[in-house]
Amino acid sequence: MAKKPVSFTHNGVETAAFADPGQNLLEFLRRGVGDLTPKYGCGQGTCGACTVTVDGEPHLSCLTLAESVEGRSVGTVAGLANGATLDPLQEAFMDHFAAQCGYCTPGMLVAARVLLDANPNPSLDEVIEAISGNLCRCTGYEPIIEAIMAVANGSYGSAGRAAL
Amino acid sequence: MTQVETVATLADAARQVVGGQISGDAVYLGGGTVLMRDVNAGEGPARLVRTMDPALREVRISGDRIRLGAGVTMAQVLAEADLAFLHPVARQIGGPQVRAMGTVGGNIFAPHPYGDFAVALLALGAQVTLAGGSSGPGRALDDILRDRERSPTLISAIELSRPQAGAFGFLKVSRVKPKGVSVMSIAVHTPQSAGRIQGARVAWGAMGPAPTRSVAVERALEGGTLDTAAIERAAQVATEGLNPPTDAIATSWYRKEVAGVHLKRLLTSMGGR
Numbered sequence: 001m002a003k004k005p006v007s008f009t010h011n012g013v014e015t016a017a018f019a020d021p022g023q024n025l026l027e028f029l030r031r032g033v034g035d036l037t038p039k040y041g042c043g044q045g046t047c048g049a050c051t052v053t054v055d056g057e058p059h060l061s062c063l064t065l066a067e068s069v070e071g072r073s074v075g076t077v078a079g080l081a082n083g084a085t086l087d088p089l090q091e092a093f094m095d096h097f098a099a100q101c102g103y104c105t106p107g108m109l110v111a112a113r114v115l116l117d118a119n120p121n122p123s124l125d126e127v128i129e130a131i132s133g134n135l136c137r138c139t140g141y142e143p144i145i146e147a148i149m150a151v152a153n154g155s156y157g158s159a160g161r162a163a164l
Numbered sequence: 165m166t167q168v169e170t171v172a173t174l175a176d177a178a179r180q181v182v183g184g185q186i187s188g189d190a191v192y193l194g195g196g197t198v199l200m201r202d203v204n205a206g207e208g209p210a211r212l213v214r215t216m217d218p219a220l221r222e223v224r225i226s227g228d229r230i231r232l233g234a235g236v237t238m239a240q241v242l243a244e245a246d247l248a249f250l251h252p253v254a255r256q257i258g259g260p261q262v263r264a265m266g267t268v269g270g271n272i273f274a275p276h277p278y279g280d281f282a283v284a285l286l287a288l289g290a291q292v293t294l295a296g297g298s299s300g301p302g303r304a305l306d307d308i309l310r311d312r313e314r315s316p317t318l319i320s321a322i323e324l325s326r327p328q329a330g331a332f333g334f335l336k337v338s339r340v341k342p343k344g345v346s347v348m349s350i351a352v353h354t355p356q357s358a359g360r361i362q363g364a365r366v367a368w369g370a371m372g373p374a375p376t377r378s379v380a381v382e383r384a385l386e387g388g389t390l391d392t393a394a395i396e397r398a399a400q401v402a403t404e405g406l407n408p409p410t411d412a413i414a415t416s417w418y419r420k421e422v423a424g425v426h427l428k429r430l431l432t433s434m435g436g437r
Contacts, residue, residue, distance in 0.1 A: 022166030022203050043204040045197055057264040063200040132343040133259020
């Protein structure tokens with residue numbers, strides 16, 4: 001069956017690749033584009049491990065049709081760091097032991113970055129709400145929440161940065 | 165493998181509709197939060213039809229009349245200050261990712277136990293505009309939900325009126341917070357005239373195959389006020405006419421046992437406003 005060309009902005013870079021018919025964005029990013037940072041967890045929109053941004057909004061890439069991002073801007077956790085300089089959230093996740101197996105971490109980081117881009121000073125409840133679509137089976141969530149709050153509280157400098 | 169066809173407008177997609185499905189082997193793709201699961205599992209339809217028609221994402225507010233394009237997402241609803249009465253409902257739909265993708269129109273067709281937003285729309289007496297239909301009065305959402313598997317065509321918009329202050333209440337009961345699937349959801353609309361409830365509408369989610377109204381509860385509330393006696397009467401008939409399913413979230417028995425308790429809590433919170 002015919003593949004479809006999809007042109008979009010991937011982490012700020014104009015990108016084009018071919019999508020299989022009915023292919024979801026997660027598979028497209030991993031197999032077609034070569035960005036392995038979004039993870040396949042459940043394939044049902046339950047775990048959030050595949051979270052990316054589409055035009056700045058958090059999306060479940062496993063439930064997003066690949067060809068629907070034509071002309072749009074897609075952000076993944078691979079776009080968070082600037083070369084060797086990590087995003088404050090990445091620093092905070094390391095410092096707070098917010099990753100154990102690490103499988104949920106890319107989705108958690110993207111969800112947290114979307115929150116802080118929209119609301120640099122979230123309350124604890126707002127942080128919990130922001131990651132409510134992301135499952136973690138290792139940490140019990142507390143280290144993740146503490147890491148995000150630490151960035152929001154200014155422990156890592158300004159939480160503001162260019163949005164994904 | 166599922167083929168995808170992108171058409172210019174919803175009307176273009178609707179022209180292919182036969183009995184809720186498009187040409188029998190294809191399905192309309194909205195936000196994708198339900199349908200893409202099947203596609204991922206290799207159980208999707210042979211064809212998906214989608215459109216980027218911008219009209220589907222329009223929110224129009226004129227006085228107390230509200231028109232939501234069927235493709236309006238929960239996140240859009242939450243971003244509209246004028247839709248504050250719907251925020252407690254939209255905020256209960258999935259997590260942030262699902263709210264950025266899930267649409268108002270799709271929620272109407274989301275299978276049990278999903279569809280909490282449709283429960284609120286049902287209580288608010290929403291009407292739907294069908295794709296390619298005339299610009300006249302819409303069709304009652306009640307009709308669509310009664311037999312949604314046989315919806316005659318696609319929905320282009322949902323229209324409703326803003327409720328009086330304090331006249332609308334919503335409660336979602338779930339085991340996991342803040343994001344959990346419904347044990348049940350309840351929406352109550354009690355507009356008042358001369359201090360008395362006139363035109364009460366009460367809707368349940370996850371208490372049947374689709375969101376459904378509770379005529380017995382509406383009758384118990386009609387013509388009165390949300391006082392203790394009326395709330396007690398309503399709670400006593402809470403499950404009349406309902407046959408909730410048993411699923412992984414709760415048994416039918418459990419749903420029936422606790423329905424009156426949760427209805428009472430919601431009505432009491434509304435009565436205290």
